[in-house]
Amino acid sequence: MTERSADKIATELEQLVFTGELSDGDRLDEIKLAKRFGVSRTPVREAIQKLATTGLVTQEPRRGAFVHQPGPVELMEMFEVMAEFEATCGRLAALRISDAALAELDAVNDRCQAALDAENPDEYYLENERFHHLIYESSGNGFLEQEARRLHRRLKPYRRVQLHLRGRMKQSMAEHRDIVAALTEGDADRAAAALRGHVAIQGEKFHHLMANLKAVAK
Amino acid sequence: MTERSADKIATELEQLVFTGELSDGDRLDEIKLAKRFGVSRTPVREAIQKLATTGLVTQEPRRGAFVHQPGPVELMEMFEVMAEFEATCGRLAALRISDAALAELDAVNDRCQAALDAENPDEYYLENERFHHLIYESSGNGFLEQEARRLHRRLKPYRRVQLHLRGRMKQSMAEHRDIVAALTEGDADRAAAALRGHVAIQGEKFHHLMANLKAVAK
DNA sequence: ATAGATATTCTTGTATACAAGATTGTTGAC
């Protein structure tokens, strides 16, 4: 596998943002980062520009790049769009999904159930991700699949925290079963609605989480 | 306005692709392009990487960047997603749009009608673009608006050609009126369906166009 | 003459050097 160091640095910078070492508004100093990663400014710049296109950082000409953590409003907007992406995938998948993919979805859900029984959120998260990617793929629209994956990835850190909310895993599991049922029946509208709700509720949960955090912080 | 030359080069490269000077599969030679634009390789590289994130070119490590013109299948996929974006904007806008925006939509449509009467596709195209951007904006979801604009822009060259098809402008006009009516009534489902159809038909028209071109070429 | 191995050239990826605008600190006037 040939990888450009710029790409590696991009993912490492992502991690720094996710772990909170770099937080909202921080300036990304090319020289400091270059020293830190033991490379020159060039790949660091390329990495920063790549992150800028994903929205993780914003660039101001001649001033630099700054970490951009979405606030509550922007996050809700993103979850709203994610819900629509998934709904669309679901509607198309209901018409186009293969038996093999349906079987795979069932298998994934069984592993989700096992993770739930074992009270293992990390494992649940992993299988949950596989579940959604399978649905994107089953939409039969490669472009849609890519776009959905992109946003899914962007929302990853925000989706992850709320799996630890009491009762969320169980509820999520039930929604998964319902989604597969709709897909199996080929009911496009129901599949779309189920997926929209499944994702939208994540946005709402996150909103509550944020509100609580703020209340505590005061 | 401070603009980085890399950004200017990115848009110039886009133009080269749109005009056909650079076509599918062509390799983007950094040195040649640098000479052509009278700059060094650095800003050219940055421009190429920016285009890579939009999908206009694909990059292969250590091999270079190649122009990627979507084929018929990929184009249909993109129009399908665009249709969903617009449908979502419409559904949300039906609930959130302001009276001022509604009035503006009517005004834009009147100008569209004038362009139609004058048989001026370029003017129609301009106002049509404004029409759609107004709806994105009226969705009340800034993130959705940005994503919709992005894809809209990407599809621009393909959407433009088919306005010249006989009768398309008139049909499009009628659809516009229907969309505004649905928005005015606050009928979310109808607005969504109308917009989905309005965009999806563009994809279909384009498909026919492609098929005809191929038939002629033989 | 053709196929394979090797050498050469070319292109990308990275490091360094230079240019220009932005930020910050200092000095001086009021």
Add this chain to the structure above:
DNA sequence: GTCAACAATCTTGTATACAAGAATATCTAT
């Protein structure tokens, strides 16, 4: 003491230099 103007410094943006892998041409053996 405060504000403004200017200077020094710092950071980004661009150009150039170097390193390494890929493509191509050449040479040899059969």
